[in-house]
Amino acid sequence: MKLTVRIWQTALFSLVALAAMLPFYFMLLPSYRQNATALVNSRVERELDYLSRVVPTDKGKITDGKNIEVEADRFTQAFQVDLWVYDAKKKLILSRTNLTKPGNILDQAVARGITNRSFIHTDLDTGLVLAARPLVSDGKVAGILVISEDDDSIRVAVGSVQRQLNTIFITALVIATLIGFVFSEAIRRQMQKLRRGAFTIAQGNFNLRLKVGMVPDEMAELVKTFNVMASKLGEAFATLRDQQRQILRVINAMGEGLIEVGADGLINLVNPEAARVMGKPAEDLIGNRIEDLPEHKHLVKDIKEALKGKESTSVYRHEERVILVHGTTIKEPGDKKVKGGVLILRDFTRQYELEQAQRDFITNASHQLRTPVSALKGYTELLMGSAGDDPKTKEKFLKSIEIEVNHMERLIEKLFTLARLDSHAEIVAIGKHSVAEITQEVLAITFPLAEAGKVSLDVDLETIPAQEVICDRDRIVEVLAGFVENAIKYTPGGGSVTVFSKPDGERIRIGAMDNGVGIPPGEIDKIFDRFYRYDPREKKKKGAGLGLSIAKEIIEAHGSKIEVSSIPEKGSTFWFTLKAAA
Ligand code: ADP
Secondary structure (H helix, E strand, O other): OOOOHHHHHHHHHHHHHHHHHHHHHHHHHHHHHHHHHHHHHHHHHHHHHHHHHHOOEEOOEEOOHHHHHHHHHHHHHHHOOEEEEEEOOOOEEEEEOOOOOOOHHHHHHHHHHHOOOOEEEEOOOOOEEEEEEEEEEOOEEEEEEEEEEEOHHHHHHHHHHHHHHHHHHHHHHHHHHHHHHHHHHHHHHHHHHHHHHHHHHHOOOOOOOOOOOOOOOHHHHHHHHHHHHHHHHHHHHHHHHHHHHHHHHHHHHOOOEEEEEEOOOEEEEEOHHHHHHHOOOHHHHOOOEHHHOHHHHHHHHHHHHHHOOOOEEEEEEEOOEEEEEEEEEEEOOOOOOEEEEEEEEEEOHHHHHHHHHHHHHHHHHHHHHHHHHHHHHHHHHHHHOHHHHOHHHHHHHHHHHHHHHHHHHHHHHHHHHHHHHHOOOOOOOOEEEEHHHHHHHHHHHHHHHHHHOOOEEEEEEOOOOOOEEEEOHHHHHHHHHHHHHHHHHOOOOOOEEEEEEEEEOOEEEEEEEEOOOOOOHHHOOOOOOOOOOOOOOOOOOOOOOOHHHHHHHHHHHOOOOOEEEEEOOOEEEEEEEEEEOO
8 A cells, every 4th residue: 555645644743742642641630630639638637637636535445435426426417428436456336327338448447547557548530538547545546537438529520630631632633633634735735746747747748837835845945946957857858859850860861871770689770871772661671670681681790790899891782782881889988788780881883883984994995005005016126126127118017006106096085085074174165066067077087088998978968058056066076077987987888978967856966877787786785885896897997995985975065965776787877966056
């Protein structure tokens, strides 16, 4: 059972009242009885004094019996007492009894009197007062006087005092109990108020303020302190909540994925980037174990390490993505116990692809450069040897050296262009330029190649002669010339290549069409890759596989894209569109 404040406080008040009153009760009543007894005794003593004077004795004996009778009658009637007179041999010589019934107390009194001692018995509760006195003559006990009375008034007085005291005692106890109850009820109410307040605060409502009581006591101070505590707690929690929100905002805005796992291995937190990398909404991950996600096996190893208190870093592939995982442990400073683990996931795919492309680029570029360099080395060695003596051979070798050097120069130029496009340093110089002029220039550049390849080169302009397009002229010439050069290269002798332009909605379509070898459908996606070359005739053509990848970057920098349509053995068409000048 719960011992409430009300019960123990009330009991305490009652106990205090009881403890205060008990000594009072037990001292006052006996003292009153003592005084009453003393009063009665002194009266009885006086009566005996009188009697012993009127009962004559001589030589150790009671004399003059008749006179005693008269005095006894007078005395018992006047004082309303019973009287016994015994001689020295305890023989009753006179008695007047009709008021009291002393019983064996009378015998005790006589027995005392015979030994020359007085006796007095006062019973306040029954009102019986019995006293005996020896009558002494010539140093001997001559007889014994005994008087007995039923003192009703003393019995009534003592009873009434006792009753009054009892009433006072009980009333005081009831009042003390009531006061105790009222006080304890007041305290209980205050405490209940505090208890409810504390409960409200525990539920997170810090706006609660308790009413301070009227009495400026410790309880009022406690309520005031409680209110201060509530307001301070509210402020502290608001700050905490703000900080929590701020941390969550940062976590959610992080470019890295973050997964927090508790010491029990359950996922507690997944930020949006982690959910993206894992390919599942955060809600589907929170509350699960990483072990239950079979598609992310790598994470199991990393989180296990983290929960063991070790750091780990690993890279794994998940659905075309390369993910870098870093696992760390959550620990309180100075505490060895692991509270959980955190995994930071970084989508490494783009960087990985870039690094891979860079590695491929360096390998391909060195490979492309190695061929002309070893050719040059060979020719130089031959020239320095006996071949240098023959002017004809010398000239042939020098010609070959010139071709290789030109080829290297073009290759280096292309690599340089690519590098500049990659670093975004190559910004196109936009202006209005005539379509006719661009195509003319392309024709002028590519004509010798067409002639050498015995391929006819035509122009088909469906646009008006004055049509202008918005572009970087030199770059567009470079791209279109590349198209035409490729077309000539991949068109057997007797074939034809046509440079064309025609309106395409708001834009102008410009391109080159040939009736050459064409490109197999499976190759079309790859021809724009750097260093990609495909030659169906397997003839040695001096291409580095960079032309189309550069062209693609230039056209994309114009906000457009290169399109291809090709049928093997029938020919190919490469084109792009440019914004028409108004
Ligand atoms: P290259 O400098 O070797 O010509 P490109 O990037 O210009 O490299 O071309 C890449 C590949 O695209 C070529 O190896 C070739 O297989 C294909 N190609 C380009 N244009 C044509 C075309 N007009 N006809 C057939 N194949 C072509």
